[in-house]
Amino acid sequence: MATLTTVRPPAGEEPVRPRRRRRERPGIKGLRRSFQRHWTLYLLMVVPLIWFAIFKYIPMANAVLAFKNFNVTKGIWGSPWIGWKNFELFFANPVFWTLVKNTFVLSVYTVAASFPLAIILALALNEIRNGLFKRSVQLVTYAPYFISTVVVVSMTILVLSPRLGIVNEGLGFFGVPAIDFLGDPDYFRHIYVWSDVWQTTGYSAVIYLAALAGIDPALHESARIDGASRLQRIRHVDLPGIMPTAVIILVLAVGNIMAIGFEKAFLFQNPLNLSQSEIIATYVYKTGLLNADFSMATAVGLFNSVINLVLLLAVNVVAKRITGNGLWS
Amino acid sequence: MSARSGATTVLGKRAERRAERARRIREPRTDRIFLVCVYLLLTVFLVVVLAPLLYILASSFSSPEAVSSGRVLFWPVEFSLRGYHAVFQNPQIVQGYLNSLFYTVVGTIVSVTMTIAIAYPMSRRTLVGRNVVMTVILFTMLFTGGLIPTYLVVQSAGLLDTRWALIIPQAIGVWQVIIARTYLRTAIPEELVEAAQLDGCGDLRFLWSVVIPLAKPMIAVVALMYAIMQWNSYFDALIYLKSPDLFPLQLVLRNILILNTTGGGAVDASVVLQRQQLADLLKYSLIVVASVPVLLIYPFVARYFTKGIMIGAVKG
Numbered sequence: 001m002a003t004l005t006t007v008r009p010p011a012g013e014e015p016v017r018p019r020r021r022r023r024e025r026p027g028i029k030g031l032r033r034s035f036q037r038h039w040t041l042y043l044l045m046v047v048p049l050i051w052f053a054i055f056k057y058i059p060m061a062n063a064v065l066a067f068k069n070f071n072v073t074k075g076i077w078g079s080p081w082i083g084w085k086n087f088e089l090f091f092a093n094p095v096f097w098t099l100v101k102n103t104f105v106l107s108v109y110t111v112a113a114s115f116p117l118a119i120i121l122a123l124a125l126n127e128i129r130n131g132l133f134k135r136s137v138q139l140v141t142y143a144p145y146f147i148s149t150v151v152v153v154s155m156t157i158l159v160l161s162p163r164l165g166i167v168n169e170g171l172g173f174f175g176v177p178a179i180d181f182l183g184d185p186d187y188f189r190h191i192y193v194w195s196d197v198w199q200t201t202g203y204s205a206v207i208y209l210a211a212l213a214g215i216d217p218a219l220h221e222s223a224r225i226d227g228a229s230r231l232q233r234i235r236h237v238d239l240p241g242i243m244p245t246a247v248i249i250l251v252l253a254v255g256n257i258m259a260i261g262f263e264k265a266f267l268f269q270n271p272l273n274l275s276q277s278e279i280i281a282t283y284v285y286k287t288g289l290l291n292a293d294f295s296m297a298t299a300v301g302l303f304n305s306v307i308n309l310v311l312l313l314a315v316n317v318v319a320k321r322i323t324g325n326g327l328w329s
Numbered sequence: 330m331s332a333r334s335g336a337t338t339v340l341g342k343r344a345e346r347r348a349e350r351a352r353r354i355r356e357p358r359t360d361r362i363f364l365v366c367v368y369l370l371l372t373v374f375l376v377v378v379l380a381p382l383l384y385i386l387a388s389s390f391s392s393p394e395a396v397s398s399g400r401v402l403f404w405p406v407e408f409s410l411r412g413y414h415a416v417f418q419n420p421q422i423v424q425g426y427l428n429s430l431f432y433t434v435v436g437t438i439v440s441v442t443m444t445i446a447i448a449y450p451m452s453r454r455t456l457v458g459r460n461v462v463m464t465v466i467l468f469t470m471l472f473t474g475g476l477i478p479t480y481l482v483v484q485s486a487g488l489l490d491t492r493w494a495l496i497i498p499q500a501i502g503v504w505q506v507i508i509a510r511t512y513l514r515t516a517i518p519e520e521l522v523e524a525a526q527l528d529g530c531g532d533l534r535f536l537w538s539v540v541i542p543l544a545k546p547m548i549a550v551v552a553l554m555y556a557i558m559q560w561n562s563y564f565d566a567l568i569y570l571k572s573p574d575l576f577p578l579q580l581v582l583r584n585i586l587i588l589n590t591t592g593g594g595a596v597d598a599s600v601v602l603q604r605q606q607l608a609d610l611l612k613y614s615l616i617v618v619a620s621v622p623v624l625l626i627y628p629f630v631a632r633y634f635t636k637g638i639m640i641g642a643v644k645g
Contacts, residue, residue: 034457040532041450045462048447048501052466055498058482059474065481076481121374127367137371139628141378146627147620148561150579154586154616159381164609166384169399198378230360263564267587281476288477289568301475309472 066299079295086299095283103279106265107257109189114197114204115250119242121201122208123234141202153267156195157182185273192268192277207249208242215241247322255315259308280304389413389613393606396613412614415607422615424574425581432577433559436496440555441548443501448509449536454519463510470503476568483569494569495559495577502558505551512547513540550633557623582619586612 035042066086068079090096121141128134144152159165160181168178181187215237223233262281269277280300288297383403388396392407400406416422447466451459473479479498488494517540525535541548563579570576576584589608 031457034455038450038453038456038532041453041456044446044533044536045450048443049462049465051443051497051501052469054486055479055482055500056469056473059478060472061474062478062481063474065478120370124367124370124374127364128371133368133371137375139631140375142631143382143624143627144378146557146561146623148563148579148582148623150561150563150582150586151616151620154582154612155381155385157587158612158616159384164397164399166399166402198381201374202378230363267583284476285568289480294477294481298475298477301477305473305475312471 063298063302063305065295066302068295070294070298082295086296087303090296090300090303095278098275099278099280099283102276103258103260103281106189106192106279107260109193110196110260111250111253111257113193114200115246115253117197117201118204119208119246122205122212122242123238125205125209126212126238127230127234138202142206143202144199145203147199149263150267152195152199153264156191156268160191182268182270183272185276188268188273188276192264196264204249207245211242211245212238248319251315251319251322255312256308258304258311385613385616388610389617391610393610396610397606411607412610413618415611416614416618419611421573421576421581422578422585422618425576425578426618428574428576429560429578431492432495433556436499436559437552437556439496440500440502440505440559441552444505444509444551445536445541445544445548447501448506449513449540451506452510452513452517453522454514466503466506480568489569490571490575492575495565498569499559499562499565502555505554509544509547509551513544516543516547546633549630553630553633560623578619582615585615 062076065076065079067081067083068076069082070076071079125134125138147155160167162168162178162180167181172178179187181191219237219241220233223237228236258280260279260281262279262285265277265279266282266285269282281304284297284301284304287293287300380403384401387403387405388401389412390405390408390410391401391412392409393411395401395406447462450456451462453459483489483494483498486497488497521539522535525539530539561579563577563583566575566577566580567583570580
């Protein structure tokens, strides 16, 4: 239909194309025209949109379960309302502060350890010439990112095992008695964070390396002519150059601080280190799926989601202030 | 004569080199020390990442006795393949491996198809409503219903304890949609669309015979992201599956590797049975077997992953 409005130039003549690009026109009229023109494209979007409705938006609606006393036979919408009772119970529960603290500390510790290390690795890689060494360091440090969480946790457990582990073997060499790292809650956070650093530093460095590659070489040249040492050039050319990237990444990390994942903490958990390894996500899993207290688990999950949303929005405001534009928009 | 001229050229070269060196800005001595430190630091990074991998690899090729007595460092001791033999004799592991292959292949096909189906229309500038759709999709990144509400949806959809539970609920990744849309917007010029329309090519035919061939690099990136995610995940299987014959490899791994080794056991150096030794060795071999497919293809795809991060970083 739309092609009819385009006038074909007579054959043989140089086609003079009018540079009038059909842009979308807002409003109902524009929508109707666009639909007539692109109905196949709209049709294409139907299945994915239904997917988003079912697996993303219905669960959001289902979250009202937090305010209800779930009854399997009556279903979500038929169950009786109980208001804020689940939240009151959760806040009054002594486990509440432990969960919030464990989640928060674990997350902050992870960011504090991995954020600077990734930058240091990228800066160091950027200093040396392209060659076999540089490529091998990059390839090797990047590799653990592709290993699954289950395998990383198993490797950590094996390496730290009091009976077989190489670490205790080494400690034994110096006469230190074997330590049961995973059975001691005080080691949990260090194990979690440093295994994470081991796995992701090489991957995170890639982003900074790209930012470093984008720095104008003329800046380095002129700094050299002015007699700046390598360290001074890192300090005054490289660091300001990657600052915008670093700020965005840090801000995003802060925004996700209460959203720390379930997978790894759960795998490292055992009855002995629970006092430090129980975080909100694992608590939701246990309350909901193991103890079948759906309403309470939904309430705890909703509490976490809302905190995340607030944190992200707040962080977006900060990012706008610092960098001039937000994380999205 | 010839010897003389040879000497002058050597001299000339030497002088040239000296002049060249003088022209170049002299590196301060501190810089050379600094560079040595940089190399040292990078070596530390390299060793720290490589050491555990080597330790696991070396152990997996050693004898059960050597592993249990902690004699293995970074080279196999009493080379043997008994660990691998045990891995491939375990029906659970073989079944898990096959299941994971199925989930990865089918899941990736479904995910890529769905991602392109939603991303391509949104990349077309003349499509009214594409920003509304994008907002609807982006919002799911900000706020989620949570574990239990999602579980209840999967349950009422009748997917619990079926293979589809690992494929459908995670089919679309918002991040991948953003990558695909951004790529398609920049790689397919509007002029191309107009030219095709002029020739009477409809939207679907254009997608099939122009867009998809042009977007092969992007499709490769997105497919690899989905494939590796699917291969490495265990959480969905943990909550949605009950039948052991449906378990993907990662869940089998968790049951064998982690549930056996809660740190609770006392430091026990008493008589170790041979079966215990073999069970220990099996863990090392199992880790290698599970990670090798990903680590083998990784050096070839790392580049594309980097590209993917970069495309995604360009806000659309």
